[in-house]
Structures are given as C-alpha cells and as structure tokens.
Amino acid sequence: MKQKIEAIQEKAFGLIKEAATLKDLEDLRVGILGKKGDLTLVLREMGKLSAEERPLMGKLANQARNDIENLLEEVALNLKQKEKSDKINREVIDITVPGKKFVLGKKHPITQTTQKIEEIFLGLGYEIAEGPEIETVYHNFDALNAPEEHPSRDEQDTFYINEKVCLRTQTSPVQIRVMHNQKPPIKIICPGRVYRSDDVDATHSPVFHQVEGLVVDKGVTMGDLVGTLKLVAKSLFGEKTEIRLRPHHFPFTEPSAEVDVTCWTCGGVGCKVCKNECWVEILGAGMVHPNVLRNCNLDPDIYSGFAFGMGIDRVAMSQSGINDMRLLFENDLRFLKQF
Numbered sequence: 001m002k003q004k005i006e007a008i009q010e011k012a013f014g015l016i017k018e019a020a021t022l023k024d025l026e027d028l029r030v031g032i033l034g035k036k037g038d039l040t041l042v043l044r045e046m047g048k049l050s051a052e053e054r055p056l057m058g059k060l061a062n063q064a065r066n067d068i069e070n071l072l073e074e075v076a077l078n079l080k081q082k083e084k085s086d087k088i089n090r091e092v093i094d095i096t097v098p099g100k101k102f103v104l105g106k107k108h109p110i111t112q113t114t115q116k117i118e119e120i121f122l123g124l125g126y127e128i129a130e131g132p133e134i135e136t137v138y139h140n141f142d143a144l145n146a147p148e149e150h151p152s153r154d155e156q157d158t159f160y161i162n163e164k165v166c167l168r169t170q171t172s173p174v175q176i177r178v179m180h181n182q183k184p185p186i187k188i189i190c191p192g193r194v195y196r197s198d199d200v201d202a203t204h205s206p207v208f209h210q211v212e213g214l215v216v217d218k219g220v221t222m223g224d225l226v227g228t229l230k231l232v233a234k235s236l237f238g239e240k241t242e243i244r245l246r247p248h249h250f251p252f253t254e255p256s257a258e259v260d261v262t263c264w265t266c267g268g269v270g271c272k273v274c275k276n277e278c279w280v281e282i283l284g285a286g287m288v289h290p291n292v293l294r295n296c297n298l299d300p301d302i303y304s305g306f307a308f309g310m311g312i313d314r315v316a317m318s319q320s321g322i323n324d325m326r327l328l329f330e331n332d333l334r335f336l337k338q339f
C-alpha cells in the first residue's frame with residue numbers, strides 16, 4: 001500500500017505541475033482526491049490491513065493528501081495570477097488612436113424663433129404656460145365656443161383618438177386650462193405643437209407650431225391688444241414694421257381679426273416674399289368671447305380680455321428665407337446647420 005500511495009503522489013505532482021488552466025487543475029483534484037479519486041480508492045482498502053499497519057498507512061495517506069492539496073493551491077494561485085496578467089495585456093488601451101469628433105449641435109430654426117418670441121413676452125411681464133398635446137374635445141372645441149357643427153371639428157380636419165379626445169388643433173385650449181385654474185389678472189403665452197389633418201406640401205404639415213397669448217383682467221380693451229401686437233411686431237420684424245387688422249371670425253373671440261404686418265423683406269413696397277401684397281398675415285386675434293369667460297367661471301361683466309394665436313413655423317421660415325416647410329421637419333443636418 002505504501003508503494004501505491006507514493007506512486008499516486010508522484011503521478012499527481014507531475015500532472016499538477018503541468019496543468020495549464022484552473023479547469024485542468026479542478027479536474028485533477030476530483031480525479032485524485034474526489035469521492036472516486038485514486039487516493040480515496042486506495043484508502044478504502046485500509047480495512048484489509050493489520051492493526052499495526054493501519055495507523056502508519058493512515059498517517060502516510062494523510063501526509064500525501066496534504067502535500068497534494070498544498071501543491072494544488074500553489075499552482076492555482078500561479079495560474080490565477082497568470083490569467084489576470086494575460087487579461088491586462090490583452091485589454092491594453094491604445095491611447096494614441098485618434099478620438100471620435102464630437103459634433104456640437106445648433107438650435108433648430110423653430111426653437112430659435114420660439115425663444116425669440118418668448119423673450120419678447122417675458123420682457124412684457126407674461127408667463128409661459130403649457131398644456132397637453134393630446135387634448136379633450138371639450139378643451140379644444142366646446143369650451144372655446146366652437147359648436148358641434150363647426151367645420152374645424154370635422155374628421156377631415158382633426159385627429160381624433162376617440163369621441164372625447166383629440167390631438168389639439170390649436171394652442172387655444174391652454175387658455176381654458178389656465179382660466180380654470182387661475183384668477184385674473186392673467187397674462188400668459190403658450191407656445192407648442194399642434195396637429196391638423198393636412199396633407200404635406202411646401203406650405204402645409206400635419207404638425208406645426210403656434211404660440212397663443214391671453215390677457216384677462218378688469219378693463220382690458222381692444223386698444224391694449226393693438227398696442228401689444230404693434231410692439232411685438234416691431235420687436236420681431238424690425239422697428240419700421242406696421243400692423244393691420246382685418247375683421248375675421250373665430251368662435252372664441254368677439255370681435256375677431258386677422259393681423260398682417262408690413263413685409264419684412266421689402267418694407268411694404270412689394271416683393272416676392274409678400275407676393276407684391278406688401279402685407280403678410282401672421283396671426284389671428286380678438287377679444288375673448290363672453291361665452292368663453294363664462295365657461296371658465298369668469299363674469300364677463302367684470303372681466304374682459306384679449307387673445308391671439310401666431311404660427312411659429314411661418315415666422316421661422318420667412319425670417320430664415322426657407323421656402324419649403326418640409327425642410328423644417330426632415331432633420332437633415334446639412335440643411336439645419338445653416339441657421
């Protein structure tokens with residue numbers, strides 16, 4: 001038995017020293033010291049030995065087991081260190097490789113125009129309000145005094161989610177939300193995205209941008225509206241700009257007007273931009289309809305107000321000389337970089 005143990009130990013030492021991976025080492029451990037390992041099988045034969053021999057062999061076998069375990073541990077440690085240094089060598093980073101260029105973006109022309117408009121109104125003491133783009137039919141139409149049969153409510157014109165919910169067709173529903181939640185004096189603008197069921201062409205897009213304005217207080221007059229619009233037109237298009245109001249109809253204002261400014265390209269003498277009309281239409285406006293005030297629990301005998309709505313995309317296009325609306329939404333950097 002002594003020879004058997006010595007032979008197993010010698011063979012084990014040879015194999016363990018040559019092990020190339022931790023996995024090989026584990027296989028060897030199981031093959032020698034495991035339940036069915038070589039050394040374990042030899043020890044099972046101890047019962048056949050005489051009473052004098054048994055403790056001697058037992059001691060020898062334990063010694064062999066300890067020696068093998070120690071060697072396994074030592075080789076495992078070496079292999080682990082080698083694997084680690086191999087990994088470090090493999091993953092070496094070449095810091096001389098040229099980096100990726102970071103391209104700095106620019107504000108989209110619509111964002112630039114929106115911010116310019118916001119700046120003007122913040123300077124006049126207005127606050128910026130926001131509302132949801134998915135809006136109730138109540139806020140978008142009913143509360144704004146647009147009756148059931150109003151053409152803008154047609155399925156051809158409006159994207160409905162269901163009978164009671166649609167994509168807002170205008171920023172005017174934000175007026176309703178603010179008046180429901182806030183007592184006058186109210187002085188807000190609400191810029192945002194709006195949706196209409198239009199086919200895409202050079203001047204139409206099913207998604208575009210508006211900025212709504214609303215002022216409600218005691219004693220607000222049409223004169224206040226005209227004065228405000230004059231000031232805004234001059235800030236936006238230049239000191240020499242004049243405005244012109246043409247009577248119009250909106251369900252939520254009375255009286256209502258469409259508002260033109262003198263052409264910012266020719267100054268009002270006629271050119272390609274204004275199609276020789278000298279004036280360019282930029283917004284709709286009017287005095288808040290008494291029904292709208294009532295819908296928001298405000299007494300029209302005490303309060304009055306004005307509202308206006310302006311298309312941002314149009315202003316952005318005309319100010320940057322862009323002649324096709326589609327260019328604003330294609331997000332082609334070669335185009336957008338120019339502004």
Ligand code: PHE
Nearest residue numbers: 170172284285286307308309
């Ligand atoms: N909401 C109107 C539109 O989209 C514009 C508007 C706003 C007109 C406020 C008057 C007052 O056409």
